[in-house]
Amino acid sequence: MPDSPTTRPPVHAGPFALGTFARDGRRFPGLVVGPRVRDLSDLAPAVRDLFDDWPGTLERLATLAGDPGGTWHELAELAVLAPIEPGQILQSGANYRRHVVDLVAAERESVHGATQEEARADAERMMDERARDGVPYIFLGSVRAMCGPYDQVILPAEGEQHDWELELALVIGRAGRHIPRAEAMSHVAAYTICNDITTRDRLYRPDLKAIGTDWFTAKNADTFLPTGPFLVPAAFVPDPSDLRITLRHNGAVRQDESTKDMIFDIATLVSYASATSTLRPGDLLLTGSPAGNGAHWGTFLRPGDVLDAEITGLGHQRNTCTADSQ
Structure with missing residues (x-):
């Protein structure tokens, strides 16, 4: 059962x-206005359908937000689910400068024997070149991996290095x-929070080294x-390039970075x-995760751990980890 957001x-x-x-x-799509939620089932069967005519929908939602008519619920009395079932999920990797510089510099030190100063200077040059001449790294995610912002995160028995990656999504x-x-x-309708959890020790296939990552x-x-x-709605997020991404693991701040x-x-x-x-309309695009994941801190998720995550203006997640009971 999801935790209470109250x-x-x-x-x-x-x-x-x-x-x-x-x-x-x-289940029903809802319009959140303060502590109350208006049932939008009379407008669309699911949230994703609301994006088919987003400009018109946004005007309609603004009207409904001030209309006492319709079916209203108290937010505290509802289970809060993942807000949308997207048509596809696109995910961006290696997209935060400090995070990638840390990774590259660590590799330069451990593998190539560079000093810390040399390694970071080399990594910084690489990022300058990538930002100037390179292209993003994007891959697909599964809709079936989604869960709600207060749901339990189930840690599979396969693998031990379960890690967090908090991200701004659009x-x-x-x-x-x-x-x-x-x-x-002009193609971006709204923003939300995603935590792209990853099992690090299942990322590389030892039996398929030529293929690489799984x-x-x-x-x-x-x-x-x-x-x-x-x-x-994007109209309420004036500068998505200046939002604070913060994740706490069992109360300790692990990620704290600006977009x-x-x-x-x-x-x-x-x-x-x-x-x-x-x-x-309704596709979800994750924009990458900043420095501070579990691999950086040398700690990974275990049953009973609690993740608190927030991004400026987008709300708050709280997920408790549990072991797979299979």
Whole structure:
């Protein structure tokens, strides 16, 4: 069962937000206005459908937010689920400068024998070149890995190095292919929080060294993508390039970074992704995770651990880890 959000109100930017909720076994899309939620089942069967005509939907939601009519619930009485079931999940890797510099510098020191100063200087040069001449690194995630912002995270028996990666995510609100970077932000409808949990010691396949990484196994176990609590319209997030990403593991701050540290900004990610795959309303794009994951700290998730995560203006997640009971 999901934890109650009432222990810490999931405050968001703007006058309203969207989410998916459940009560008495019934799921429904909802409009969050302060401590109350309006059932939007009369408007659409699911949140994803609301993005098919996002400009029109946004106007309608603004009207409904001030209308006492319709079916309203107290947020504290509802189960808060993952806010959307996206058409596809696109994930950006190695997209925070300090995080990648730390990784490259550590490799330069341990493998090539460079001094700490030499290693970091070399890594900084590489990031300058990548930002100037390189392209993003994007891969696909599984919708089945998603869970709610207060759900338990189930740690599989396979692997031991279960790790966190808190990320800003965006929802596409307008379809497009080969989207110019200058137009990319007009395709972004809303923002949310994702924690891209990864089993590090299942990331590389010793039996298939020539192929390399196994993203499916390492990143897509059930409950490995806590998402939400809400979708906050992009109109209420004036500068997504200046949001604070903070994750606490058992109360200790592990990640605390600004989205300013992205190597490739949101517009570049959207444009690049659309060059390969047509982006459609309701698609979810994760923008990468900053420095401070468990591998950096030398600690990984264990049953009973608690993750508290937040991004400026987007609310708060709280997930407790449990062992797989199979």
